[in-house]
Amino acid sequence: QKEVEQNSGPLSVPEGAIASLNCTYSDRVSQSFFWYRQYSGKSPELIMSIYSNGDKEDGRFTAQLNKASQYVSLLIRDSQPSDSATYLCADYNAGNMLTFGGGTRLMVKP
Amino acid sequence: SQTIHQWPATLVQPVGSPLSLECTVEGTSNPNLYWYRQAAGRGLQLLFYSVGIGQISSEVPQNLSASRPQDRQFILSSKKLLLSDSGFYLCAWSVSDNNQPQHFGDGTRLSIL
Numbered sequence: 001q002k003e004v005e006q007n008s009g010p011l012s013v014p015e016g017a018i019a020s021l022n023c024t025y026s027d028r029v030s031q032s033f034f035w036y037r038q039y040s041g042k043s044p045e046l047i048m049s050i051y052s053n054g055d056k057e058d059g060r061f062t063a064q065l066n067k068a069s070q071y072v073s074l075l076i077r078d079s080q081p082s083d084s085a086t087y088l089c090a091d092y093n094a095g096n097m098l099t100f101g102g103g104t105r106l107m108v109k110p
Numbered sequence: 111s112q113t114i115h116q117w118p119a120t121l122v123q124p125v126g127s128p129l130s131l132e133c134t135v136e137g138t139s140n141p142n143l144y145w146y147r148q149a150a151g152r153g154l155q156l157l158f159y160s161v162g163i164g165q166i167s168s169e170v171p172q173n174l175s176a177s178r179p180q181d182r183q184f185i186l187s188s189k190k191l192l193l194s195d196s197g198f199y200l201c202a203w204s205v206s207d208n209n210q211p212q213h214f215g216d217g218t219r220l221s222i223l
Contacts, residue, residue: 032209043200043214044154051209088154092209102153 006089006101015108019076021104022031022036026070031071033065036088044088048074079108112137116201116215124223129174129188131218133201136182141203143184144212145176148198160184161206196222 011076013019025033032051036044050056050063050072062075072091076083086103093099116133123129135141145157156169158176166176173192177185182200198219202212 018158033213034211042221043217046211046213049211097156098157098204100154 004089004091004099004101006087006104008102009105010107011077011104012107012109013109015079015081017079017108019079019106019108020067021074021087021089023072023074024070025072025089025099027093027099028070028090030070030091030093032092033063034090034098035061035074036090036100038086047107048053053109054079057090058084076106079106081108081110084108112203112213114201114203114213114215116218118218119216120219120221121181122221122223123191124192126190129186129191129195129220131186131199131201131220133184133186134182135184135203138182138203138205140181140206142206142212143178144202144204145184146185146200146202146214148200154200156172158186191222193222196220 005024015096034046035048037047048061048063050065053065053067056063060077064073084107086105088103089101090098113136140168142161144159146154147157149152157174157175158166160166160178161215163178163181198217201215204210204212
């Protein structure tokens with residue numbers, strides 16, 4: 001069973017700080033990785049895609065991928081209370097199915 | 111641009127009643143379509159996916175079924191609901207190319223009484 005692991009949290013950070021969300025995956029052949037944000041009671045929303053080793057930046061969000069360590073992370077700079085949500089990591093495994101982690105709950109305190 | 115519609119937004123059904131949830135996608139052709147369930151405080155569980163009309167793959171054996179009567183329409187059904195069917199049901203689509211992200215509808219919150 002190919003897995004994607006995330007710390008369930010909650011991860012609590014003060015407003016304006018950098019929030020660091022981490023994810024590990026077990027399938028060495030995974031090629032594509034995604035971060036979704038899910039507000040309470042709402043559906044997941046895609047916020048970042050990353051396909052290559054290194055960093056990918058989009059506004060306040062930076063996704064980092066390290067295929068050798070099977071590790072992907074999401075950094076949120078200048079965290080805002082509106083960033084408080086559950087963040088889901090997902091990857092496409094060898095069976096071409098998207099596998100989701102259990103999510104990390106982020107709380108940004110004013 | 112592509113949009114995905116899912117209805118109803120909320121549904122309260124008695125145990126043993128039938129179910130029909132519908133999902134449609136606009137602005138794309140031949141999408142891959144997916145049904146997920148999310149129990150309260152839990153992760154996403156893939157129920158069914160479809161790569162084309164009439165093609166349904168089931169990931170979890172249960173009393174639910176899915177159908178894809180048209181290219182951009184995906185239906186989740188049950189003949190008799192169980193208490194354990196309560197949850198947040200999400201439809202998603204992706205382009206048919208490999209390794210592309212999935213995009214979710216707004217979801218249906220189903221409560222079984």
